[in-house]
Amino acid sequence: MHASILQSLALVAATLAPLAIAIPMTHSMLLPGSHTASEITVVPSGGRVVHVGKDIHVVAANGTVIHVVATAARKSSKSTKARGLTQTGGWITDAQWLNPSDVPIASFKTSWTVPPAPVGKDDQLLYLFNCLEPGSGDAILQPVLQYGTSRLGGGEFWSVASWYLYDGAGVFTSSLVPVDVGQHLGAEIQLVGTSTGPAYSYTSQFTNIPGTGIIVSGAEEMKWASITLEAYGLTAMDDYPIGSTVFSGTSIDLVNGESPKIAWQIADDAADGISTKVSADGSIEISY
Numbered sequence: 001m002h003a004s005i006l007q008s009l010a011l012v013a014a015t016l017a018p019l020a021i022a023i024p025m026t027h028s029m030l031l032p033g034s035h036t037a038s039e040i041t042v043v044p045s046g047g048r049v050v051h052v053g054k055d056i057h058v059v060a061a062n063g064t065v066i067h068v069v070a071t072a073a074r075k076s077s078k079s080t081k082a083r084g085l086t087q088t089g090g091w092i093t094d095a096q097w098l099n100p101s102d103v104p105i106a107s108f109k110t111s112w113t114v115p116p117a118p119v120g121k122d123d124q125l126l127y128l129f130n131c132l133e134p135g136s137g138d139a140i141l142q143p144v145l146q147y148g149t150s151r152l153g154g155g156e157f158w159s160v161a162s163w164y165l166y167d168g169a170g171v172f173t174s175s176l177v178p179v180d181v182g183q184h185l186g187a188e189i190q191l192v193g194t195s196t197g198p199a200y201s202y203t204s205q206f207t208n209i210p211g212t213g214i215i216v217s218g219a220e221e222m223k224w225a226s227i228t229l230e231a232y233g234l235t236a237m238d239d240y241p242i243g244s245t246v247f248s249g250t251s252i253d254l255v256n257g258e259s260p261k262i263a264w265q266i267a268d269d270a271a272d273g274i275s276t277k278v279s280a281d282g283s284i285e286i287s288y
């Protein structure tokens with residue numbers, strides 16, 4: 001039931017995408033909720049997602065290939081971001097940065113506290129995350145805090161998982177772990193290996209919550225970084241939490257050891273008063 005609601009929302013979002021001309025950036029981002037057409041695979045603990053030619057293999061910790069997803073015939077389902085209460089859902093507010101250098105991002109860390117549960121209960125689905133994407137926008141890797149029921153599960157509570165989406169082909173996740181209001185979350189995406197060609201290996205995890213990590217190998221270099229509030233199915237402002245979420249200790253390091261000065265580009269949902277603000281100390285605050 002809920003999945004089909006999300007599916008129709010995603011279709012609406014996809015249909016409306018060309019009209020989203022007010023969006024300041026042309027880069028189209030992947031949206032977990034827009035990928036209802038792709039199959040979802042929970043990667044067992046200790047397993048990994050491996051790009052092998054035009055296929056994606058899910059490999060168990062013991063090395064057995066337990067699932068193969070062909071990407072050759074994938075159909076791009078990329079949506080540009082939609083803003084505003086309830087209409088289509090999508091990225092509501094975010095801070096984004098494109099690494100302008102040829103030196104790859106080595107790590108993207110941040111931490112935040114699980115917000116109070118929203119007062120409104122309207123089957124809404126909220127996602128708060130940091131993420132990396134390749135310049136093509138074809139994939140996204142993200143440690144995600146969700147409220148509500150996603151395709152991975154959940155309910156009227158907060159829970160966390162790492163997600164890797166490969167556009168039009170598949171969605172790969174860790175298992176979903178419930179978390180408590182007020183709990184501290186340490187989120188980290190790390191480059192853990194490179195070889196020749198498009199063969200970068202990354203991990204995504206909540207460093208203080210076991211079972212929330214995934215490993216992706218053979219991926220493209222991830223050059224886009226973002227901290228984002230994404231939401232679906234809202235019907236009233238109290239479907240958001242009260243107050244704000246501060247992403248503190250936000251840092252991006254490059255493989256040469258440098259921590260570049262980040263000029264975040266902000267996109268807000270001005271109509272609903274949902275905004276992102278970067279503080280002098282580098283923390284990023286999303287206000288509801």
Ligand SMILES: *[C@@H]1O[C@H](CO)[C@@H](O)[C@H](O)[C@H]1NC(C)=O
Pocket residue numbers: 044060061062063064066
């Ligand atoms: C390897 O792990 C998978 C998934 O956990 C399991 O189904 C399979 O039986 C294991 N194979 C061996 C040889 O241990």
